Amino acid sequence: MELVANGMITAQAAWEALGERVRSAQATVGIMGLGYVGLPLAAAFAQRGFSVIGYDVNPQKVQALNRGESYVLDVPSEKIVHALEEERLSAVDEIAPLREADAIIVCVPTPCKRFREPDLSFVEGAAQAIATVLRPGQLVILESTTYPGTTEEVLVPLLEASGLRIHQDFLVAFSPERIDPGNPHYHVSNTPKVVGGLGETAGELAAALYGMVVEQVVRVDSPREAEMAKLIENTFRQVNIALANELAIIARKMGVNIWQAIAAAASKPFGFMPFYPGPGVGGHCIPIDPHYLSWKAREMGSEISFIELAERINHGMPEYVVRLVIDAVNRAGKSMLGARILLLGMAYKREIDDVRESPALAIYDLLRRLGAEVSYHDPYVPQLRYGEETIHSTALTPDLLQQTDCAVLITDHRAIDAGLVLEYAPLIVDTRNAFPAHPKVVRL
Ligand code: SAJ
Numbered sequence: 288m289e290l291v292a293n294g295m296i297t298a299q300a301a302w303e304a305l306g307e308r309v310r311s312a313q314a315t316v317g318i319m320g321l322g323y324v325g326l327p328l329a330a331a332f333a334q335r336g337f338s339v340i341g342y343d344v345n346p347q348k349v350q351a352l353n354r355g356e357s358y359v360l361d362v363p364s365e366k367i368v369h370a371l372e373e374e375r376l377s378a379v380d381e382i383a384p385l386r387e388a389d390a391i392i393v394c395v396p397t398p399c400k401r402f403r404e405p406d407l408s409f410v411e412g413a414a415q416a417i418a419t420v421l422r423p424g425q426l427v428i429l430e431s432t433t434y435p436g437t438t439e440e441v442l443v444p445l446l447e448a449s450g451l452r453i454h455q456d457f458l459v460a461f462s463p464e465r466i467d468p469g470n471p472h473y474h475v476s477n478t479p480k481v482v483g484g485l486g487e488t489a490g491e492l493a494a495a496l497y498g499m500v501v502e503q504v505v506r507v508d509s510p511r512e513a514e515m516a517k518l519i520e521n522t523f524r525q526v527n528i529a530l531a532n533e534l535a536i537i538a539r540k541m542g543v544n545i546w547q548a549i550a551a552a553a554s555k556p557f558g559f560m561p562f563y564p565g566p567g568v569g570g571h572c573i574p575i576d577p578h579y580l581s582w583k584a585r586e587m588g589s590e591i592s593f594i595e596l597a598e599r600i601n602h603g604m605p606e607y608v609v610r611l612v613i614d615a616v617n618r619a620g621k622s623m624l625g626a627r628i629l630l631l632g633m634a635y636k637r638e639i640d641d642v643r644e645s646p647a648l649a650i651y652d653l654l655r656r657l658g659a660e661v662s663y664h665d666p667y668v669p670q671l672r673y674g675e676e677t678i679h680s681t682a683l684t685p686d687l688l689q690q691t692d693c694a695v696l697i698t699d700h701r702a703i704d705a706g707l708v709l710e711y712a713p714l715i716v717d718t719r720n721a722f723p724a725h726p727k728v729v730r731l
Pocket of ligand 1: 464465466467470520521524528531561562563564565566567568569570571572573635636637
């Protein structure tokens with residue numbers, strides 16, 4: 288694309304040439320951030336025949352990939368080895384090689400800061416790094432979940448600090464990631480991809496690029512609609528989970544089996560989607576993403592009351608579960624001081640090892656502060672940090688269960704033997720409807 292720099296060809300001609308390279312899989316794709324989002328995407332483009340430059344700030348990840356080792360659950364190492372052998376993938380931890388990329392896709396984290404405000408430092412860092420190698424003719428796409436306006440208000444100015452101008456020299460689009468780690472049914476190619484470009488050409492090129500690896504591309508008018516779509520998806524879950532939690536609390540008072548009531552409601556074949564109560568909402572999406580939306584709304588003088596209320600309810604569930612434990616242990620004639628409590632499942636949801644924002648961590652902390660002797664069993668989480676301590680998962684044995692005053696089922700991994708727990712634990716608090724009705728089972 289140096290031709291553009293010399294004014295030898297018009298920008299439009301450059302974009303047409305880029306379109307040709309994309310449609311013939313001759314384009315070079317740069318992926319910034321090789322985590323659970325970026326690595327599957329890099330593997331998909333490499334498998335499709337593109338030349339992929341994967342960039343990550345973590346040299347261990349880069350070295351592992353260049354050894355043909357995958358560290359992401361959904362990307363088998365065989366795929367990495369194959370891509371390396373075909374010279375379709377190279378992993379780097381310096382930004383210079385991305386100058387060769389025709390398209391650069393940014394897949395870096397967007398966490399929240401201490402008081403739930405957006406932390407765009409990774410996005411800003413990525414944009415500043417790209418600006419050092421940005422050249423005429425490149426397409427930059429942001430995938431990180433963020434509030435409407437980020438692409439236009441944050442990314443573009445940082446890219447233009449290079450001295451290049453959007454539209455004339457480079458193009459920009461937003462396309463939210465929809466990777467669901469461990470999902471056996473949905474992966475990059477069969478999950479529809481929403482794409483919003485800053486301008487028609489950017490939208491078309493970004494759609495054409497993703498269209499080479501994804502079965503369905505959903506075009507929207509601008510990055511704002513694409514940024515908002517993702518937040519709608521996850522806020523929808525946060526709010527409905529909170530509703531299920533609040534209904535569970537009132538159902539207990541009414542003597543209603545909430546799990547049975549929700550299952551019955553779910554028999555309606557239209558106009559209903561079941562959500563279930565639980566010990567709280569963990570993970571790096573659902574508890575976090577809605578705050579990007581509510582923060583932006585507050586910046587504009589508005590409040591999204593559903594998000595604030597849902598946060599309050601979901602955030603309060605660990606304490607509600609601990610109150611159930613206190614009541615149950617109390618009714619068994621024991622004090623929480625010195626009570627032996629066994630937590631079952633510390634990951635934020637079943638069949639994964641991720642404990643980020645897991646409600647189990649809050650429950651563990653609350654019980655420890657009550658003076659209970661707390662241990663845990665989670666086949667996916669061999670050890671955990673608790674302050675300065677490292678705590679380890681204990682083996683689930685009849686002896687352990689018999690010595691326990693109360694077992695608390697927080698995450699219902701299939702590998703946790705509910706039958707064994709039911710037989711030997713004297714008391715169970717069940718937050719996932721994992722046990723049958725039984726005198727010693729207290730159900731959420
Ligand atoms: N949870 C409930 N009740 C429910 C559903 C979830 O308490 O009815 C809890 C879970 O235990 C967990 C938290 O909420 O602690 C989040 O669960 P999740 O099922 O939403 O799983 P996540 O956080 O892995 O969400 C991801 C999201 N995927 C992306 O952002 C690309 C989300 O949009 C997906 O819908 C979700 O996976 C999924 O369906 O698996």
